[in-house]
Amino acid sequence: MDANFTPLRGIPEPSLRRLPSYCQLLKRIACEESELISCTRIGQELNLDPTQVRKDIAFTGIVGKPKIGYNIRELHDAIETFLGWKNVRDTFLVGAGNLGSALLGYRPFEQYGVRIVAAFDVDPCKIGTTVHGKEVFGIEKLPDLASRLHIRLGILTTPAEVAQQVTEVMVASGIRGIWNFAPVGLNVPADVIVQSENLFSSLSVLSSRLTASLRTTPIQE
Amino acid sequence: MDANFTPLRGIPEPSLRRLPSYCQLLKRIACEESELISCTRIGQELNLDPTQVRKDIAFTGIVGKPKIGYNIRELHDAIETFLGWKNVRDTFLVGAGNLGSALLGYRPFEQYGVRIVAAFDVDPCKIGTTVHGKEVFGIEKLPDLASRLHIRLGILTTPAEVAQQVTEVMVASGIRGIWNFAPVGLNVPADVIVQSENLFSSLSVLSSRLTASLRTTPIQE
DNA sequence: TAGATTGTTAATCGATTAACAATC
DNA sequence: TAGATTGTTAATCGATTAACAATC
Numbered sequence: 001m002d003a004n005f006t007p008l009r010g011i012p013e014p015s016l017r018r019l020p021s022y023c024q025l026l027k028r029i030a031c032e033e034s035e036l037i038s039c040t041r042i043g044q045e046l047n048l049d050p051t052q053v054r055k056d057i058a059f060t061g062i063v064g065k066p067k068i069g070y071n072i073r074e075l076h077d078a079i080e081t082f083l084g085w086k087n088v089r090d091t092f093l094v095g096a097g098n099l100g101s102a103l104l105g106y107r108p109f110e111q112y113g114v115r116i117v118a119a120f121d122v123d124p125c126k127i128g129t130t131v132h133g134k135e136v137f138g139i140e141k142l143p144d145l146a147s148r149l150h151i152r153l154g155i156l157t158t159p160a161e162v163a164q165q166v167t168e169v170m171v172a173s174g175i176r177g178i179w180n181f182a183p184v185g186l187n188v189p190a191d192v193i194v195q196s197e198n199l200f201s202s203l204s205v206l207s208s209r210l211t212a213s214l215r216t217t218p219i220q221e
Numbered sequence: 222m223d224a225n226f227t228p229l230r231g232i233p234e235p236s237l238r239r240l241p242s243y244c245q246l247l248k249r250i251a252c253e254e255s256e257l258i259s260c261t262r263i264g265q266e267l268n269l270d271p272t273q274v275r276k277d278i279a280f281t282g283i284v285g286k287p288k289i290g291y292n293i294r295e296l297h298d299a300i301e302t303f304l305g306w307k308n309v310r311d312t313f314l315v316g317a318g319n320l321g322s323a324l325l326g327y328r329p330f331e332q333y334g335v336r337i338v339a340a341f342d343v344d345p346c347k348i349g350t351t352v353h354g355k356e357v358f359g360i361e362k363l364p365d366l367a368s369r370l371h372i373r374l375g376i377l378t379t380p381a382e383v384a385q386q387v388t389e390v391m392v393a394s395g396i397r398g399i400w401n402f403a404p405v406g407l408n409v410p411a412d413v414i415v416q417s418e419n420l421f422s423s424l425s426v427l428s429s430r431l432t433a434s435l436r437t438t439p440i441q442e
Numbered sequence: 443t444a445g446a447t448t449g450t451t452a453a454t455c456g457a458t459t460a461a462c463a464a465t466c
Numbered sequence: 467t468a469g470a471t472t473g474t475t476a477a478t479c480g481a482t483t484a485a486c487a488a489t490c
Contacts, residue, residue, distance in 0.1 A: 010429075010433070011429075012480080012481070013426060014481070014482090015481090016422075016425055016426055016429060017419065017422040017423075017425065017426060018422075019425060020404075020419065020421040020422050020424075020425050021406065021419070021422075024381075024404055024405060024406075025406075028405075038446085038447065038448090039447080039448080040446085040447075045406070046406055047406075049482070049483060049484095050447090051449095051482080051483065051484075052481090052482065052483075054447090054448070054449070055449090055450095055481095055482090058448095058449075058450095063448085063449085064447080064448055064449085065447085065448075065489085065490065066446080066447050066448040066449080066488070066489040066490055067445080067446050067447045067448080067489070067490045068446090068447075068448085068490065069446095069447070069448085070448095083425050083428065083429070084428045084429065084432055089428070098322070098323040098326040098327060098353075099323045099327065101319070101323065102319040102320045102322065102323030102324075103323075105319040106319060106320065108404065108421075112421050112424060113424075113428055114424065114428075132319075150440075152431065152435060153427075153428075153431060160245075174440070176431060176434060176435060177427055177428075177430070177431035177434070179423070179424065179427055183241075183245055183329065184245060184249075185242065185245075185246075185266070185267055185268070191434060191438045193427060193430045193431050193434055195423050195424075195426055195427035195430075197420070197423055198238065198241065198242070199418070200241040200329075200333055201237075201238040201239075201241050201242075202238075202400070202416050202418055203241075203333060203334075203335065203400065203416075204237055204238065204240060204241050204304050205234060205237055205238060205416055206374075206398055206400055206414060206416035207304065207305045207310070207334055207335075207374075207398075208232075208237060208304070208305065209398070209414045209416075210373065210374060210397060210398035210414050211305055212231070213397060213398070213412060213414055214373060214397060217412045219371075219395070233456080233457070235457070235458090236457090259470085259471065259472090260471080260472080261470085261471075270458070270459060270460095271471090272458080272459065272460075272473095273457090273458065273459075275471090275472070275473070276457095276458090276473090276474095279472095279473075279474095284472085284473085285471080285472055285473085286465085286466065286471085286472075287464070287465040287466055287470080287471050287472040287473080288465070288466045288469080288470050288471045288472080289466065289470090289471075289472085290470095290471070290472085291472095445490105446489105446490095447488105447489085447490085448487105448488080448489080448490100449486105449487095449488085449489105450485100450486090450487090450488100451484105451485085451486085451487100452483105452484080452485075452486100453482105453483080453484070453485085454481100454482080454483070454484080455480105455481085455482070455483085456479105456480095456481085456482095457478100457479085457480085457481095458477105458478080458479070458480095459476105459477080459478070459479085460475105460476080460477070460478080461474100461475085461476075461477085462473105462474090462475085462476100463472105463473095463474090463475100464471105464472080464473085464474100465470100465471085465472080465473105466469105466470095466471085466472100
């Protein structure tokens with residue numbers, strides 16, 4: 001152990017990405033007879049190595065009891081706290097098209113720490129309307145509203161062509177995290193976090209595997 | 222090299238997931254002066270190691286010229302062919318709610334090898350209507366239509382509670398690949414491929430990083 | 443007690459990155 | 467020619483998996 005390096009490396013991304021699925025499982029089985037759960041069981045349910053589950057869980061700071069396991073409610077609580085789902089963050093959405101409208105109406109977000117408080121667009125037909133209870137403003141209103149409401153998180157659902165331009169407005173308005181659904185890379189300053197949702201990456205994985213699978217095990221009807 | 226193992230391991234998933242972004246970049250710069258591009262340039266644009274880009278590209282089978290690079294159009298073509306985007310696959314979507322409707326109207330899919338030909342739901346208010354030009358059928362029509370149209374790929378956008386049940390109908394109807402947008406794991410036979418879109422995994426990564434970033438570099442307005 | 447489970451350390455595995463000869 | 471780039475082999479890095487002592 002070299003004392004020069006801060007051990008504050010934090011949780012690895014793969015572990016972070018698995019945590020939400022543990023929450024979903026715990027919620028599903030909360031009504032069962034037992035109040036306890038083991039990594040073995042979680043691993044079986046989610047098709048993961050139990051040691052991996054144990055390590056992931058350790059990052060949340062919770063400790064279990066040997067031979068016993070973890071208290072389901074405590075574990076659920078610890079993961080939610082770790083993921084920051086207890087504090088809801090007010091969020092803007094830019095681009096009230098098909099996908100944007102869908103996300104505006106996506107209920108589960110509120111349980112996962114994200115409350116979309118307003119939407120923005122350039123289309124005069126959309127400005128002034130209400131989508132799933134959220135008002136749509138002209139994009140020129142974004143800087144002022146973002147600053148007054150102290151918005152730090154933005155969801156980007158515009159077409160690819162204008163994504164960079166819109167990003168610059170968001171960043172200039174104090175937004176520090178962008179959930180990007182446009183299929184392009186975004187250039188941002190070092191202190192702005194971008195998480196791009198690559199629908200086509202996932203689709204590529206699925207298509208390739210499906211093609212391979214259909215080749216080895218053809219149609220059986 | 223041990224001859225016992227088939228070298229047909231295929232492309233690693235991380236490489237596969239990067240390929241679509243190369244296509245997007247190539248499309249964007251197709252209009253530029255040069256007809257050539259190097260891995261160095263691609264790496265700069267997408268913030269990737271040039272060697273990594275070179276290895277990814279090699280999986281598509283295309284070969285470049287030392288000192289010259291790759292022909293942009295040829296490279297673009299090779300990646301699209303490799304990803305199977307040239308052959309469009311007829312696809313069913315189940316769950317015509319917010320998210321489902323958005324995907325039904327999402328134009329880019331057709332360029333990426335997926336054509337949604339019909340939607341299914343259980344809500345009598347939706348059945349018989351048309352969403353973005355696609356007819357919505359009752360779920361009970363799925364088996365017969367899937368078999369007649371030889372559907373192999375399905376998109377699942379139902380609420381989590383009914384996802385498993387709907388999956389079983391899809392699998393029984395001959396569907397072999399499922400793009401799952403419901404926030405639950407699905408149990409399927411070994412010859413069925415599931416690709417789950419974990420919106421909340423991505424959101425967790427973004428939230429965590431944003432929280433950390435706001436802690437180190439607070440508001441500067 | 444015996445067996446299952448936790449927490450932790452060591453071994454393995456695979457992806458990323460570095461090094462370098464070949465080449466246009 | 468010199469320098470940039472490809473293709474490939476070796477080194478590094480980090481995540482996953484295995485091993486095992488501690489414990490309820």
